[in-house]
Structure formats: C-alpha cells, structure tokens
Amino acid sequence: MTRHIDTVADATAYPEREQPYTELGLKADEYARIREILGRRPTSAELAMYSVMWSEHCSYKSSKVHLRQFGDKKPETDALLVGIGENAGVVDIGQGWAVTFKVESHNHPSYVEPYQGAATGVGGIVRDIISMGARPVAVMDPLRFGAADHPDTHRVLPGVVAGIGGYGNCLGLPNIGGEVVFDPCYQGNPLVNALCVGTLRHEDIHLASAKGVGNLVVLYGAKTGGDGIGGASILASETFDEGGPTKRPAVQVGDPFMEKLLIECTLEVLHAGLVEGIQDLGAAGISCATSELASNGEGGMHVRLDSVPLRDATLTPEEILMSESQERMAAVVTPEKIDAFLEICRKWDVTADVIGEVTDTGRLVIEWHGEVIVDVPPRTVAHDGPVYHRPYARPSWQDALQADDPGLLARPVTAAELRDTVLTLVGSPNLASKTWVTAQYDRYVQGNTVLAQPEDAGVIRVDEESGLGVAISTDCNGRFAKLDPYAGAQLALAEAYRNVAATGAAPLAVTNCLNFGSPEDPDVMWQFERAVTGLADGCLELGIPVTGGNVSFYNQTGDVAIHPTPVVGVLGVIDDVARRTPMAFRAIGDVVLVLGETREELAGSEWAHVVHGHLGGLPPKVDLAAERALGEVLVAAARGSLVTAAHDVSDGGIAQVLVEMALREGVGATVRVPAGLDPFVFLVGESTARAVVTADPARAATLEALATQHGVPVARIGVVTGPGDDLQVDLVVGDSVAWTLAELRATADATLPALFG
C-alpha cells in the first residue's frame, strides 16, 4: 500500500489534524511554540525533527541555564582555539599542534544491551573528534556499575568492557585510561562514559557549518536503517492507515570497521581540502546534522530526503529524519570538488550521496519525492529550543547526611588490625587491580602510548620529532559529590588535575560528563546546579577552561537517583614525553617523599565505604591553591628530572599509593609514618593535594627546596629497598607492619577475575 505523506501543503490545508506530540515527549506549550514559529501546524516530519532536537538529550533544555557558567567564568587563556558549542573544543598545545577531546555518556543504551550500547558510545564520541578535522589518537572509558557481586553487574560489566574493547580495538585507538567504580547506587543505572582525544594541525580545524550558496550536502558512511527511532513509530502509527506502531529497534548496532573506513576517508578528504563544513551524525541523525549545518552557515538548505541511501526500503521520511544509525557523516562540498570527494569515498569503499545544497533562503526545506515535507527556520530546530528554569532546592536530607560524621566508626587499633585493614582495602572491588578490564583493551596501537593505565594519566606522544605530548585523566568520586556536590565537582577536577600533573604534564583544559538523576526532581536539580557552579568556579581558580562536555539526566531507578557523578577530564601538555614521570618504585635507595598536608579526613573514604558501608560527613577539604602549587612542583620536578616516580593520593589513601607504586614493577620500600600523625589516618585518610614521589638521594634536597619554594609541605618518609622486597611501614618506633609483594599482588589481582571469570 502507499502511504499518504503529510506535506507542508497538507499542514496548511488541514490545520487541525491531531498530532501525537505528547507521545513524542513534547509538552503542550512546546507544541504550541512550534505552531507559532511555523504559523501553522507542523507536518509529521517537522514534528519528528522538533521532538528529537528539543529533547533533553539534544537541546540541554534543563541544563543550559547552568552550563552558561562555563563560558561566563572562563579563565583568561590563549589556549582555546575553539570553545564550547562546537562538536568538541580545540586546544592549542604549541608547535602548531592542537588537540580536541570530549567525553560523552551512553548510559541507558548500555544497560539495555551492554555490548552494543558501550560500543556505539565509543563510536559516537570518535565521530565528534573526526568532525573537528582531528585524527583520533586515544580513548578512555570512565565506567560505573552496581555492586560488584550483584548478578546484574555480572551481566552488564563483561558486556560493556567487551563492547568498548571490541569497538576501540577494531578502530585502532589505544585505550589509555578510565575508571571502574562499583556502588549499589548505579545498580539500575550503570554509567558508561567514553572519552576520545584527537590531534590536528592548527590549519586543519573544521567546523560544522554549511557555507557557500550552491554548495552540495553529502551524506556518507553507513546506510540509514531503522535504528534508535522508537519515537518515529508513533508518528508512523498515527499516519498509517492500518494502525499499530511498527516495531523499530531502540538499540543501535555498531560497525567499527565502517567507522575505521570513515576515519581514514574523512581525514583524506579534509587534508585534500575538499570540505567546506562537516558534521557527524549522532543523536537525532539527519535532523540534527541538517539543521545544525544550515543554522551555522548561510542559514538555508534544500534537502532531497529520498536521496538518502537506505538499509531498509520501508522507512518513512519521519523515521529517516530520526534514525540514529551509526557510522554516518555529512559534509558540505563545492560543486567543483564533488567528484574528487566522491572518488576518495570510493577508494575507501564508503557510500556517499549528494542529498541537497546550501541556500540563503533562511529555511531548511526537505523534499520527499518532489513534495515538500519540511520548511522551517533551521535555527529554531537546532539552537532556539526550549529553556527551562527548573526548580531546585537543597534536599531535606542533606544536613543529616553531612552531620553523620565517620568519627565514631571503629578503627583498627593494633598493628595487626591495621595490616588487615589495608589488605581488605587492597582487595576491595574499587581498589583492586583493574587488569581484568584493561587487558581487554589495546593500549599499544599507533605506537605513541607513553603511559597508560594503571598510571595516573594516559600520556600520548603527539609529535615524534619533538616529543610533544598530552596527558589525560578522568575522575570523579560520586560519594564526595553526594556529601557536597559543589565540593564534589571540585574534588573531581582537583583529582584529574593532580593526576595529569603527576605525570609531568601541565594541565591545560577540561571536559566533563555530568551524570545525574531526574532534572524534574528539585533535589537532583540542586545537586546539578551546585556541581556545575563548583566546577566552573574551580576551573576559573585553576586557570583551565572547560572546552565541552555532555549532560546525562534521568539516571535513576524509581525515585532513587544515582550519586551525582560529574566526571571531569583534564588534559595537560608535556613538551617532551621523554621527561614524563611514571609511578613505579624502581631504583634501590631512592628516597620516598610525600608532598602535601595530611588531615584527618575520612568521610566518604574508601575505608568508610568498604569496612563500614558508611556514607556521611563532609568530604575532604578542597584547596585549589594547594593543588595548583603541587601541580607546579610536579611539573617542574619532571622537567628538571628531580623525581624518579610520582603517584597522586586519592581513593584508599597513602597505603594504596604505596602498594600500587610497589606492585607496578615489583619493587619494595620501607616507609615510616611522619611524627605527630596517627598511622591509620596517614595510611587511609583521603586528604587532597597530596602525592608520593621518589627521588635519587643526590637530588632529594633540590626537590625539597623546590617544594618549599612553592609552599608545598614535603616530608621524607622512606626509601625504596629493592625488587621482591616487602612493603614495610614503621608505625611508631619499634612497631611496624609489612606485606610481602606476593600477598599484595595476589590480593589485588584476585578480586575481579573471581567475580567476572
């Protein structure tokens, strides 16, 4: 049967047809606004476009008013070549090189179909990076799951890990870091965030804009299928005569091989100078790509939707507009260069079709077999969506939570108890070795990986000649953010900043992925507002701008939201990767020092979580001036070759840091607790702005002078003993604890394999 297509003429002729806007997620006032913009009812194709583009995911309607702070409080910087608002920000790293990086969430799809959900999450963020004209050079994957021993975690985690590996490995992108965090709050809402970083020369920056009247719009990559268009079936059922929604998959399947071809093909057409503007197709597919390109360019575009190559010939125009089929890109190409463009696509066996051209009419006009089904001002679709000022208020329970201090929790008393406590922590799921996960990721491909997990930050060589490189770390402690979202966001920032500095790289720019519950809950909205404000204030104080990011709301089961989880990624630059600082104890006789100040800070700590299942109190004090000073010391020490190893102190405290430094290369150390500090607090407390470093004895005094000069407290706490030696800690004179490296390794290594096979 042939289906009646709802044209613009129909919309004018039959103005009062009922439309399923509620089912598509639009509110009555939003629908009314669309009618007002158009001066008539929308066609069903227009309704499809507005509904996806005005969704929370695409329009940021609940978060926009708060995200503005990242721009308003942007620190003075020359480093930002492209700021917030494009597919990804671009940062100058010197010598004519730039990098672009961004983190995005794929939480909900990964819960439904862990492998494909995670795989397509990687695919999506990679396309954002190539659409800036950059070559992707690494990925990272901050992940959060429910309790490690919950049966559903056993379903979700292996699939997510296999999906990230399956896609990233096949693309040839080294995975250089990420996070694996377990907490029951993520049980029904695992967080799968994916970060990609790409490199480019300054002159290669490309933007998503359709410039030049008469230029052609090319769609290339995979054919369009019925992926991820649950909403469109509602439209179809309303207009189909036989009724009954057609069943379309909400799950998308990734094709990493196609994406690899897309990368090579895109970089080749960009470098050949064949492209005026370029845009990836992600959420909202063709609706997003055409309206954004048009809106950012001359303001008009004419598209023939029937020229879109289809995987499934039965798709309706609404479905084609909404399809989220993966591995597709759109480019704007001049008529003179189109043959050369298509020739390169053929070389890479990539399907490419001209689907329209740029106009200056100020309208996005879309035709279907000669009939006009869309005629809208593109800006109203892409940029002028609704903006909500959602109510927010400090939750009624926040005070009680903060008052519930961990001070009264039972602590280990004897040396033997302390020894056991540390072992318990070392083997706990959040602190245990993540090798079971990371061994499934290729960290070597491309041959430029200088540091990768489990180091503090991933370090990638950008320029083989000069050794110029970048370091990236992503972090967030959701428990801290729950206790105090403003501080929690700053602690996430501080930790990522410290991790980058620990490798010897100077922090330069920030990306973020803000994972929260429902914005319709004033408690959650308060957490969100506090976290954004904290992050914006923190970035201003540290002098590093936010270059982009992503918001994921509705991470909740019933009324219960996840811990607020503002994942922060910090990128730093290192002039010569040969000077990077690794984390391992190495040379016998090296002095072990701690930089920074230890306070009694146990609220939200791994110890309180693992041993007592306790969450309450105030998180560790944020001291960004101290973080900055520490960072300066770590970077200067790396440049001056004053340190042989460095490792930042965070989850699990100094005990965990010493264990990790010892296990990395199998080299022991003897350490004593500084006078005046409680050994337990020293070992497992989580005060920030601290790092443990090692130095050649001949250079330790210079290092100490450097630290003092920057106002960073420094203390010698021990010495590296040698390969295979124990890790020994002298608690007080005459009383010490020791662990063999073998028992530490066995404890750290056993946990995840025992859980996941």
Place this chain on the structure above:
Amino acid sequence: MARVVIDVMLKPEILDPQGKAVEGALGRLGLAGVASVRQGKSFALELEGEVDDARLAKINELAGSLLSNPVIEDYVIREVTA
C-alpha cells in the same frame, strides 16, 4: 543422547555488519546477484536423557535469555531429536 539445535539470528531490522562484509566478499569473488547475507549463530546441544516438555520449556527460556538477547536477536529451535 538427545540433540537440540538452536539458531540465533539478528532481528531483520538490526544492522548485521558481519553479514554485510560477507555479502561484499561473495560479490567480489564472483557470485553474482547476492541481494543480502545475514550471519547467525547456532548451538548444537547434546543432552543426556529425554527432552520432555519441561526440559524443552527450560531450553526455550535459556535460548531467549542466555543464548540470545531478545532486544536484538531472535532464536528458533531448529531440531529436537531423541
């Protein structure tokens, strides 16, 4: 010994990159007129004892949960032989 064979295929509307790769290769290697290729999985189970209704119900349950993901795949029990 009983034998049960279960076929698992991607739902028709789901992208099948593997099938697509095979489709391309078959064409290049001289098999003309290939309209589409879908790649599936099969599981051949050898079972002790009989496959009675209760057991078949269990097999159906596991075929629809463990052996396939109903979000993207369909399964059929192709063969049950005593």
Place this chain on the structure above:
Amino acid sequence: MARVVIDVMLKPEILDPQGKAVEGALGRLGLAGVASVRQGKSFALELEGEVDDARLAKINELAGSLLSNPVIEDYVIREVTA
C-alpha cells in the same frame, strides 16, 4: 528470490571454547544433563534469480574457501529454496 543457508561448524577435533562456556552456563542456569555444546555459524544468502547447478557449484566453492576454513571447519549447505 532464492535462499541458501550454509552452516559452518568447527571440526569435532578442534577445541570450541565458546561452546564450552555455553555448556557451563547452561548447567549453572539449571539445565541438567548437558553433555556437550558446539557453537557454529550460519549464513543465510538471499539471491536474485535461480540457483542452478553452476551457481550451486560456485556457492560450494566459496563455502569451502571463504565462508569456512577447511583446516578447522566443515560446512554443509542446509537449505536451498527457490
């Protein structure tokens, strides 16, 4: 449209770790008496026109070279329908 379905299985003497893993999981999930599981692949080809002898010969050739690796796998053409 003609349809040809080809099954590819690992040779019996080749270890099948995926089958083994499924075997274990089926047992843990309550299907008793599973003696063995072998996992295989299938390819469903939709072809324009008829499948005459010449075409079937070509399909056999490709099934034995491209679709399966004779060093480790066997294939059968399970179905040919016009």
Place this chain on the structure above:
Amino acid sequence: MRIGVVTFPGSLDDHDAARAVRIAGGEAVALWHADADLHGVDAVVLPGGFSYGDYLRCGAIARFAPVMGTLVDAANGGLPVLGICNGFQVLCESHLLPGALVRNDSLHFVCRDQRLRIESTDTAWTSAYEIGQEIVVPLKNGEGGYVADEATLDLLEGDGRVVARYLEVNPNGSRRDIAGISNARGNVVGLMPHPEHAVEPLTGPSTDGLRFFTSILKGLVEA
C-alpha cells in the same frame, strides 16, 4: 633496502610496522591492498589490525585481496614475508603457513606484555637473535590460538619451524605454546605477538622486537 607494508581496509598497525622498519634502518614502502603490484620491494610485512573488521574469520577476506595474489607467488619464490597478528592470520588463510588461528581460549581479547623464547634463528626474520633468547613484546589479540593437527605440529617441531614460543603464560590457548612459525624455506614467518610495538624504549615494554627488522635488513644486505 625497501620493505613493503601492506594496508588492507581495517589494518591498524601498518604505521607502526613502517616505523619499526625505519628505526631498524630500512625504507618502508606503503603497499595498497587493491594494487597487485609489489613495487619491487625486497620484503613485505603484513601488519596487525582487523582487516575487513575480521567479521567472517580473521584474515579470511583479506586473503582474496589483489595484492595477495602477487604476494603468494612471490613468497613461494622466496620473497621474505612477515605476518604479524592479523598478518599471521592472513598467511594461514592463504595457505602460505599451515594451521589456523582460533578464538582465545579465555574468550577475551587480551593485551599484555608477553615473554617469548626465540626457538629458531634460521629464518629471514630472526637471524639477528640467539637461539633460546628470551624477549618481551606486546601481545594483543582476540583470535590468537594457534591450532593444527598433531602431524603438522610434529612436522613443525621436527623441522625447527616453531619460531617463537610463549613463556610463563600461554595467553590464548595456542597448541604447544606456539607464538610463531615459518614455512619450510624460512622466508615466510607468522607471529602472533607484536615486535613492532617493542622498538622504542618510550612506547614499548622493551626494544626486544627490533631484531625482527634488523634481521631482515642484515639478511638482505648479505644476500
């Protein structure tokens, strides 16, 4: 000396292989899968990656690329060829080497720093090593389990065609811990681990892999 490095759609370690050739002192020549001409190179590396996505079987589709037709003839005529990981799979699928590579017994992709023992120095690609030398190079594969029938395995052992063996850990279930083999003549070598990722101290676990590339250059100079 000009060493060709083939790029198939989906090749990933082609740039790394070319870099290793350069670091060893050779000239790397890019070869394209669709071009049957070997452009007069003195030896060829088939690099790692996921040619054609490895969707059917690793290496199964790449084997039919135009460049492979020429390469199979040239290898049978004595041209030195090194297949790394996916390249090893392509060599087996092309029947230049016996046996096959199957899914890891762990069912997981594995990336690790792997200790190996060099078992044969009578090949074009291992002459710069000592017999029994232990090296550490990255290994990264999902389908790296080497299988062949007993007679073939015995033949490989008997003729000294096992080029390298896994030590400490067998990461993928390979029969007899085999990490690499050669053809009878010793010019064609297939290797699952990645020596091209162990040629610079900064980016690899060691520089132990470099001698695969210096072996071929030295051999070509002496020939």
